Amino acid sequence: MKKIILPIILIFTLILSACGNSSESKNGESPTDNKKEEMMTYQSENGPIKVPAHPKRVVVLSSFAGNVMSLGVNIVGVDSWSKMNPRFQDKLKNAEEVSDENIEKIMALKPDLIIGLSTVKNVDKLKKIAPTVTYTYGKVDYLTQHIEIGKLLNKEKEAKAWVADFKKRAQKAGEDIKAKIGKDATVSVIENFDKQLYVFGNNWGRGTEILYQEMKLKMPEKVKKMALKKGYYALSSEVLPEFAGDYVILSTDKKADNSFQKTSTYKNIPAVKNNRVFEVNQKEFYFNDPLTLDYQLDYFTKHFLNK
Template structure:
């Protein structure tokens, strides 16, 4: 009997020990699963406070631009605003992406987004937050490069965003040095846009390539433009006074359906930049964006126009 009792006791100890190990392993597995579950979200410090957002968003909706920022970082987009959808710069990337608006909540729900991005003035913000984590930005609160880094933080791709910013800034500054060396340090450049029947000149932070030309490349704007448009960002003017704002070079942003009859007037034809062939026309459609995809396109345009690269 004693010989039988000893093995039985030994077996009982082994079973209890195994159960204990299994319980510990189960706890560890549960702990790992909990950590994995938590890691599926990150806390983004937005303008309005901390927001829990996906660590790896798969279905992003953009209601107010920032489309090129998200595309450049390789994140999937399922819905965009009408301006992004009609932007020829994104035509290929957004071919199969739905057009949405902050007023069509049903459409947004159908697309099952896991993240929504927009400007601070979007409508139905509270309802949007019920559909998916929603982050908004105040346009112009930070500069165009910092904005991309912020989008990078939101998408858990800050390193990638910062790397692009550093590289782009370096390339734009180098191009600026080459352009100034060619045209002269004091040579002025004016950015004009023809939209519908109106004409505008721009300061140094209103897209249309102004951030590149004036901030990164350090090209100069005429005093009249600086006085009227630098602080406000843009200034509307008539064709009759255009010569007063024209620099030695003109970047003319033209929308496809804009009234360009001003270019046929003697007033316009007698502007020195026009007479000297120093007007560079670029497509206005899409020029109002200042995201990485657009900026790369504009930088290439300026290098080709000024340097023939």
């Protein structure tokens, strides 16, 4: 009798063991631990959408890579502008460069979430690959935008904490800078891009949000008139002195044609003559995400205060 019972017990034990193992995923996680299968509803600007509660493989098609990375979420595909940013290279070394035209390449990356601007193409095709959320640039301010992405990634608390801390640091730096340069001193943000000069308003990256919105530094009247509403204004090198403030943040690419800096028109601008032009790498200054904003704030603090 004992010889019969023991094999039965052994078989029953093996069955239980097999059932237990089948409840685990291939990577050893149980279904309750496999967070990428959990979904939540995100209220996007286009209506409610089901997205992963804990995304693990995100594709960012425009602008928001720094927001996603700052919240500790993995990116597997990213836009060319983010990929070429020297300050993002280490974090994005394993991410593939993609665009809204690379449908097959994006599909091969097996993303669980796709993020981009409202201007991205092929949205219907992208939605078939993974939940796709788009944002209209400028619809909300740059800090609210980060909080929105925090909500999307189920990290609203972390996003709000960073925003509160950043505002405090930026506003304190602004007070220190105004105390040194004078409350009426003006600052311009100018960029040389593709053989064209641009001056920027208060919400077009390149540090404009920090300088004008948080630090409350003054914008030259000509810049306010021509660039504030649209966000930017294209100008010729001949009229550049009209748009240059007491201080100039000059965004350039060292490999581009910067011959305008050799002209007498440029050299005679007061900010140039007084050594008040702070030249920055446009590839590093382009965005207004937390990683870039922290870098910009540190740069402005050091250069304005000679630290």
